[in-house]
Amino acid sequence: MTNSTPVLQIKSLTKNFPTPDGHVEVLRGVDLMVERGDFVMITGPSGSGKSTILNLAAMLDTPTTGQVIFQGRDVSHLNDTELCEIRKKEIGMVFQKFCLLPHRSVIDNVLFRFRYLEKLPHDMNSHAYDILKEIGLENIRNRSARLLSAGEMQRTAIARAVVLRPGLLVADEPTGNLDGASTHTVMQCFQKLNKNGLTIIMVTHNQNLLEFCTKHKICKEGILV
Amino acid sequence: MNRILSDIWDGIRSQPGRTGLSFMAIGIGMISLTVLLAVLGGLRERSRLMIKEMGANVFAILPQRSDTLSGTNEIHESHATLIASNFPGCMVSGTRRFQAEIPGIEGTITLIACDEKLLDVRQWQLLTGRFIDTHDIKTFERNVVITKAISNTRGWEIGQVVSIKNEPFSIVGILAPGNDALETEGAGSSISMEEKSIFIPLSASKLWLDPNQGNYYNLDTIFIRVPETANLPGIMSSVQRVLTGPYEKADRFSWITPEVLLRGIRRLQAAIGFTVGSVALLCIILGGTTLMSLMVANVRDRITEIGLRRALGATPRDIAMLFVLEACLVTGTASIVGTTFCHLILFTAKQYLPSPIHLDGGTFLAPILLSIILGIIFSYGPAKMAAHISPSEALRND
Numbered sequence A: 001m002t003n004s005t006p007v008l009q010i011k012s013l014t015k016n017f018p019t020p021d022g023h024v025e026v027l028r029g030v031d032l033m034v035e036r037g038d039f040v041m042i043t044g045p046s047g048s049g050k051s052t053i054l055n056l057a058a059m060l061d062t063p064t065t066g067q068v069i070f071q072g073r074d075v076s077h078l079n080d081t082e083l084c085e086i087r088k089k090e091i092g093m094v095f096q097k098f099c100l101l102p103h104r105s106v107i108d109n110v111l112f113r114f115r116y117l118e119k120l121p122h123d124m125n126s127h128a129y130d131i132l133k134e135i136g137l138e139n140i141r142n143r144s145a146r147l148l149s150a151g152e153m154q155r156t157a158i159a160r161a162v163v164l165r166p167g168l169l170v171a172d173e174p175t176g177n178l179d180g181a182s183t184h185t186v187m188q189c190f191q192k193l194n195k196n197g198l199t200i201i202m203v204t205h206n207q208n209l210l211e212f213c214t215k216h217k218i219c220k221e222g223i224l225v
Numbered sequence B: 001m002n003r004i005l006s007d008i009w010d011g012i013r014s015q016p017g018r019t020g021l022s023f024m025a026i027g028i029g030m031i032s033l034t035v036l037l038a039v040l041g042g043l044r045e046r047s048r049l050m051i052k053e054m055g056a057n058v059f060a061i062l063p064q065r066s067d068t069l070s071g072t073n074e075i076h077e078s079h080a081t082l083i084a085s086n087f088p089g090c091m092v093s094g095t096r097r098f099q100a101e102i103p104g105i106e107g108t109i110t111l112i113a114c115d116e117k118l119l120d121v122r123q124w125q126l127l128t129g130r131f132i133d134t135h136d137i138k139t140f141e142r143n144v145v146i147t148k149a150i151s152n153t154r155g156w157e158i159g160q161v162v163s164i165k166n167e168p169f170s171i172v173g174i175l176a177p178g179n180d181a182l183e184t185e186g187a188g189s190s191i192s193m194e195e196k197s198i199f200i201p202l203s204a205s206k207l208w209l210d211p212n213q214g215n216y217y218n219l220d221t222i223f224i225r226v227p228e229t230a231n232l233p234g235i236m237s238s239v240q241r242v243l244t245g246p247y248e249k250a251d252r253f254s255w256i257t258p259e260v261l262l263r264g265i266r267r268l269q270a271a272i273g274f275t276v277g278s279v280a281l282l283c284i285i286l287g288g289t290t291l292m293s294l295m296v297a298n299v300r301d302r303i304t305e306i307g308l309r310r311a312l313g314a315t316p317r318d319i320a321m322l323f324v325l326e327a328c329l330v331t332g333t334a335s336i337v338g339t340t341f342c343h344l345i346l347f348t349a350k351q352y353l354p355s356p357i358h359l360d361g362g363t364f365l366a367p368i369l370l371s372i373i374l375g376i377i378f379s380y381g382p383a384k385m386a387a388h389i390s391p392s393e394a395l396r397n398d
């Protein structure tokens, strides 16, 4: 893998879901190229398949046909265990619901990123501290996650997603539950991380956020344009 | 390890109510199981001692106590002689009991008038000196053998002279009977041996009997030891036939075998096994199903967390392990708390309880082991369900 290898390449991707009345074809030939340092935003109507694309990009799911090539490696036919291995180290994820562990502190939630690594890095505590500082949460790092504001929660979730310096950050409507001010701080976070070299794919309904991205795609009836 | 424990702790503390409920159910189940094991163990121990004291191939003949004292149900020395001469392979010994006050000893003491064969028939252990011998019997010797308990409390040694019913007797031996504290059903006190007994030659006991009285040659019990290789029930029925003559019937005697002695204990064992056992079983089933519903609800409530863990690289196996270990931790600690508590109570209240109690490593470890197995069994389904949740569906916005 060289520096010019795209982080993610999606080629003629389709995805069907089985339902009681036959298969529904959600994605019908999606193509996407994400280069190192890109900040890709995907918008589109509800139900058009945006989350489905992100799940496939994050290797939470496998495609029906087509290819997902992550850092030069075709991952479309890997089994669950192999996908787990890649997710463990290379993919950071942020969701609309923050998915924090409510009883743990901010820093413990960030450290939860290391939970399934076989070998814990000896400097993970300083990594976690550094990332919280970068995101501006270092002063509340010992506060219990359930006591945070929505914006702080989402920033904690972002810190958790990026503490391992993943190859790709996938964010599904990360500002969906936030008010205007929090949305702005969160987006500034993303922008800062992106400027430092992080590759990001994000789905949003908020057209105002498009100023932050480097690439914009629209999802329409299972196709990206 | 640390990571798993803090994960489990997180899970438990997010639903203290449900966890507490299954903790209690399992704890109570394990308490009743411990009681069951302890009581059954105690009864088993008691039957073992009983057999040991009676001797596995010994049976006894007693007068039927329920009859009126008409004389027809009495046992005489001639019966013992009759059996001994008809069954040369068997060892036969007759005894007769008296109560006496002995200066220096509190309460009444049981005097056991016996022949020289009693020690061998009962297979008690002679500690020092000798037992009553043929010479004592023949010459009406005033020699006695005392139990260890009397020797200990009074400090009496061999050679000491004691006064029994105003006659001087000298101690020739000290023995340790098989067991104390036997309450045997149907056998009465003539089978078991009180701790404080004094053995005197049967012949010497005639000193305080009147030859003109009808009971001069009476016995309380005849003990018969059959050879190791012989079949006890067979010999017993032959003896019954021998004792059944034109004027006598074998069924006016009580025939006590180890089997008869154990009958009561067996009945008790079965009753306790059934009652306490079904309570324990119910509690365990109740605890198990509570645990299972706890785990199912737990999995449902934590779907997002499962999705997050999967997104962070957890394999289905990791997820399943999380729930199984959580369940095992709950059941394991519940049973450790329950059994420890139960052991403490049983240990301190042992002597006030109506049934014998036997506590050991087994009664402690078995419930704990069982609870862990239960934890695995009852959480297996929910854990499998959790492991099969697809991460993309678990993380959907809803």
Ligand SMILES: Nc1ncnc2c1ncn2[C@@H]1O[C@H](COP(=O)(O)OP(=O)(O)OP(=O)(O)O)[C@@H](O)[C@H]1O
Pocket: A017, A018, A019, A024, A026, A044, A045, A046, A047, A048, A049, A050, A051, A052, A053, B393
């Ligand atoms: N597991 C599934 N089984 C059946 N149908 C599914 C499944 N997942 C998604 N779908 C369907 O696929 C379509 C696209 O879903 P997806 O979640 O990707 O939409 P979306 O673009 O993210 O919508 P939104 O903007 O509302 O989040 C929907 O019609 C949905 O019902």
Ligand SMILES: [Mg+2]
Pocket: A050, A051, A052, A172
């Ligand atoms: Mg969506």
